[in-house]
Amino acid sequence: MTVTQVSAGWVPLAAALLLTVATAAAALDGVLAARSAGRPLSGGLLTPAAETARLFRQRRRTTIAADLPLQRIGGAGLLTAALLMVVVVPFGRWTVADMAVGVVWFNALDVLLWAALWLAGWGPNSVHPLVAGHRFLAQALSYELPLMFALTTPAVAAGSLRLGDLVAAQAGLWFMVWMPVAFVVFCAGVVAFSAWGPFSAALGSGAAGGVLAESAGVDRWLVTAGRYALLTAGSAFGVTAFLGGGHGPLLPAWLWVLVKTSLLLAVLVALRRRLPVVRPERLAVPAWLVVLPLVLLQLLVVSVVVVARG
Amino acid sequence: MLSEIVFWVLAVVAIAAGVAVFRVDSMARATYALAASFVAVGLALLLLDLQFLGVMTVLMMVMEMAIMAIYMIMFMGMNPALMPMSMVHGKRPALLVSIGTFVVLAAGAVLVPWPTRRGAPAADLVTSLGEAVMHSKMLVMLTVSPVLFATIVAALVLALPRGRYDRLGPELRHRSRHGRADR
Numbered sequence: 001m002t003v004t005q006v007s008a009g010w011v012p013l014a015a016a017l018l019l020t021v022a023t024a025a026a027a028l029d030g031v032l033a034a035r036s037a038g039r040p041l042s043g044g045l046l047t048p049a050a051e052t053a054r055l056f057r058q059r060r061r062t063t064i065a066a067d068l069p070l071q072r073i074g075g076a077g078l079l080t081a082a083l084l085m086v087v088v089v090p091f092g093r094w095t096v097a098d099m100a101v102g103v104v105w106f107n108a109l110d111v112l113l114w115a116a117l118w119l120a121g122w123g124p125n126s127v128h129p130l131v132a133g134h135r136f137l138a139q140a141l142s143y144e145l146p147l148m149f150a151l152t153t154p155a156v157a158a159g160s161l162r163l164g165d166l167v168a169a170q171a172g173l174w175f176m177v178w179m180p181v182a183f184v185v186f187c188a189g190v191v192a193f194s195a196w197g198p199f200s201a202a203l204g205s206g207a208a209g210g211v212l213a214e215s216a217g218v219d220r221w222l223v224t225a226g227r228y229a230l231l232t233a234g235s236a237f238g239v240t241a242f243l244g245g246g247h248g249p250l251l252p253a254w255l256w257v258l259v260k261t262s263l264l265l266a267v268l269v270a271l272r273r274r275l276p277v278v279r280p281e282r283l284a285v286p287a288w289l290v291v292l293p294l295v296l297l298q299l300l301v302v303s304v305v306v307v308a309r310g
Numbered sequence: 311m312l313s314e315i316v317f318w319v320l321a322v323v324a325i326a327a328g329v330a331v332f333r334v335d336s337m338a339r340a341t342y343a344l345a346a347s348f349v350a351v352g353l354a355l356l357l358l359d360l361q362f363l364g365v366m367t368v369l370m371m372v373m374e375m376a377i378m379a380i381y382m383i384m385f386m387g388m389n390p391a392l393m394p395m396s397m398v399h400g401k402r403p404a405l406l407v408s409i410g411t412f413v414v415l416a417a418g419a420v421l422v423p424w425p426t427r428r429g430a431p432a433a434d435l436v437t438s439l440g441e442a443v444m445h446s447k448m449l450v451m452l453t454v455s456p457v458l459f460a461t462i463v464a465a466l467v468l469a470l471p472r473g474r475y476d477r478l479g480p481e482l483r484h485r486s487r488h489g490r491a492d493r
Contacts, residue, residue: 067336100436107366111376112372113370114376115376119342134380137376144373161362162439285474
């Protein structure tokens with residue numbers, strides 16, 4: 001299966017697709033929230049629409065001596081990074097940008113979130129967001145290196161940083177089968193850079209809403225929507241790099257990408273209500289002493305297999 | 311045509327953000343203006359088909375500046391958001407040095423007879439870059455990287471007032487108190 005680059009006119013459609021899947025993820029989270037609260041599930045399904053309507057009518061909140069430009073740049077950064085991430089992810093036979101260094105591109109954009117969340121925390125000139133922004137950076141120091149090596153593993157196996165080549169290399173066997181550690185670490189990395197579930201200390205109730213404590217209206221919407229978009233973009237990338245991309249029987253390649261992305265995304269969204277939040281300072285020791293050696297070992301195994309195969 | 315427009319936009323952004331580093335009155339703004347300048351330079355590298363170097367520049371610089379902002383604010387021991395501060399000091403020598411550097415570099419760029427291109431760029435630039443770095447320079451990399459890494463670890467050990475030996479005892483045997491340093 002070869003991947004062809006579509007013309008720039010398709011970019012809005014790709015963005016709309018990302019936002020649609022992200023909305024579905026928000027609806028799923030709404031349903032899960034309604035179920036755990038014992039409310040009717042149909043109300044939960046409408047959560048994205050209701051939240052959007054509520055936040056778009058709400059006034060923006062400004063604090064005293066706030067650094068508004070930095071706050072706005074940071075708040076918009078999440079959604080922007082997610083949109084730029086999916087640019088390199090092949091949707092079946094098509095891709096928006098057939099980049100030779102697609103894997104590094106994805107990595108660079110997830111690093112952009114370090115800046116985005118910290119700026120969104122710094123901007124309001126308020127204690128809780130500031131603490132939460134620093135918390136996110138502390139967490140980033142734990143997840144980023146394992147994530148980088150998890151991203152390196154499929155690239156080493158495929159001998160290329162191009163996502164189309166990654167998909168082509170999985171024609172026989174999905175990478176998830178023989179690099180499960182890298183896959184799990186990658187998924188954890190996606191959850192962590194989206195500040196979601198167990199890694200949501202920067203946005204959790206532990207710091208009165210964290211980065212979002214002083215944000216209302218469209219600013220709050222951008223960060224919230226950005227998180228779902230990031231989870232979606234991360235899932236789409238994970239499907240491409242580990243779950244065979246468009247490979248699968250019967251269905252067309254693009255539909256397989258959509259189905260697999262939705263399934264992986266649903267798992268990541270459901271994690272939120274399954275796992276407790278991990279404090280960033282407690283994450284450092286297991287991340288550096290356990291996860292990083294494990295993922296390096298995984299990389300070694302994959303490299304040996306690649307060299308042995310010749 | 312399009313690439314020329316992109317180049318000029320990126321060039322102007324890079325310079326303007328670079329100027330902003332010294333004009334703004336807060337540490338956070340100065341640091342991220344510098345990051346924006348580097349991002350523009352990294353994206354300009356994409357125009358030269360140096361995709362790996364370009365994207366890598368963006369990655370490294372954003373990461374670096376995110377951490378540097380924390381250190382800048384920490385070492386200043388003040389909140390520049392509440393107390394605007396100047397980003398320049400030692401103005402006259404700095405101005406002399408920077409004008410001198412600019413004149414030398416610009417004169418070099420204009421006066422040096424540039425050689426014409428010999429050969430063509432490799433088909434796979436990422437691979438040839440990797441070979442250039444890892445083939446002939448492997449020994450240098452293998453020597454330099456452990457030294458650099460040891461330096462970083464040693465600097466951290468020296469800078470850290472309380473480490474895991476405080477929490478877990480000299481033999482690292484005591485149970486951690488929720489990863490919190492004892493007071």
